[in-house]
Amino acid sequence: MTTHTILPVDLEAVTAFSKSNGEPDWLTESRTKALTLAAELELPKLEKTRIDRWTLNNYGAPRSGTQITEELPESLSSLIDINEHSNLIVQRNSGVVFTRLSSELQSQGVIFTDLETAIREHSELVRKYLYTAVPVEENKLTALHSALWSGGIFLYVPKNVEVEIPLQAVFLVDDTSAVFAPHILIVADNNSRITYVDNYISGDLKEELVHNGAVEVFVNDGAKVQFASVHHLGVQITDLIYRRAVVGNDGSIEWILGEMNSGNVMSETLSVLKGNGSNSDAKVIAVGTHNQKLNYTTKAVHWGKSSDSQMITRAVMRDEATAIINGITKIEKGATKANGEQTEKVLMLSPKARGDANPILLIDEDDVTAGHAASVGRVNAEQVYYLMSRGISRAQAERLIIYGFLAPVVSDIPLAQLQTQLQALVERKLGQ
DSSP, rough: OOOOOOOSSSSHHHHHHHHOOOOOOHHHHHHHHHHHHHHOOOOBBBBTTTGGGGGOOOOOOOOOOOOOOSOOOOOGGGTOOOOOTTTTTEEEETTEEEEEEEEEHHTTTTEHHHHHHHHHHSSHHHHHHHSSSSSSOOOOHHHHHHHHHHHHHEEOOOOOBBBOEEEEEEEEEEOTBBBBOOOEEEEEEOOOOEEEEEEEEOOOOOOOOOOOOEEEEETTTTTTEEEEEEEEOOOOEEEEEEEEEOOOOEEEEEEEEEESSSSSSEEEEEEEETTTTTTEEEEEEEEEETTTTEEEEEEEEOSTTEEEEEEEEEEETTTTEEEEEEEEEEEEETTTTOOEEEEEEEEEEEEEEEEEEEEEEEEOOOOOOEEEEEEEEEOHHHHHHHHTTTTOHHHEEEEEEEEHHHHHHHHSSHHHHHHHHHHHHHHHHOOO
């Protein structure tokens, strides 16, 4: 049974926002229909997490904010090494403020721009894929996102083009009065290759805000996409995000995710392995502190024959933080020779911290292999004593064990500067 609720914005505001951005009629209509649908749909029902009890009141107001400048915001200078070869998009609150794509990649047909611009300049290409991996009608959050998203990223890599240098995006929120809901849309055409890296950060906010984001990645036949993302939004931000990839024959998606937020988090990362020989590799690390409520789901759905999925999730919880870690491997009927493996591990650093690892295998085909492993525990005392016997203090020993626990994901970050930043974030969160 659905319930009509009061929405955070009205139809007139959404329509005015769409018109002021010069959006085509089909998108304006799509936004208004999505907002109407949001009033009827329910919030997603999460495993052992009551998201309806979270503070989800302020989504901000729709605001046209795309104003491209030549200079980066000062607060980002330490995160980004910008030069003439850089490929970078920066979004601040509702709109993109900086964009750069090398002439070399432009000449190869690569499109890397904000999604609003892409809809105006490449309307049919965007329309073909938009909302097909994260459907508008899935739940209240997806409908609200479809109505309110702004800025965002559109990345298209043509057939047979291999891009060696990672393309980067930074999403900065420092204004709680504006919508912060970027939509990431990546299309890798046949036999192409791309690495995309993004970073979510926030300023010193005085009020609460919901980040309601979505990522759609389409990996066509023979293509390879590496997607790395670090979220370190402040305690005032509730981070809600759906990430979805649809993978064709012999295509490959690699997810590398660092969940370093200070507020409550709900994230779902799903790979749909449609093609024969398709592959998904997902690595997630998370650090929870204080009284955070965290719910992470990593999922692979196998449709293609000889498809393969790997999942590794490592979470460290301290203080009174609570984490629900879900790993779901679904092998559909007909996906013969498919293989799905997953591992979820939670390390708790205090008596009041809680971790729950839920490995789930759903198998509808006989001729497959699948396996899972899960553990929830504390720092191994024998390992601590061994390191202490080598002259290392207890605090240093525990830190070494924790860093070793997280290393399988941290070491795979495809950008040295982002890897260093993630290590610093882990140290900062564990040292609070």
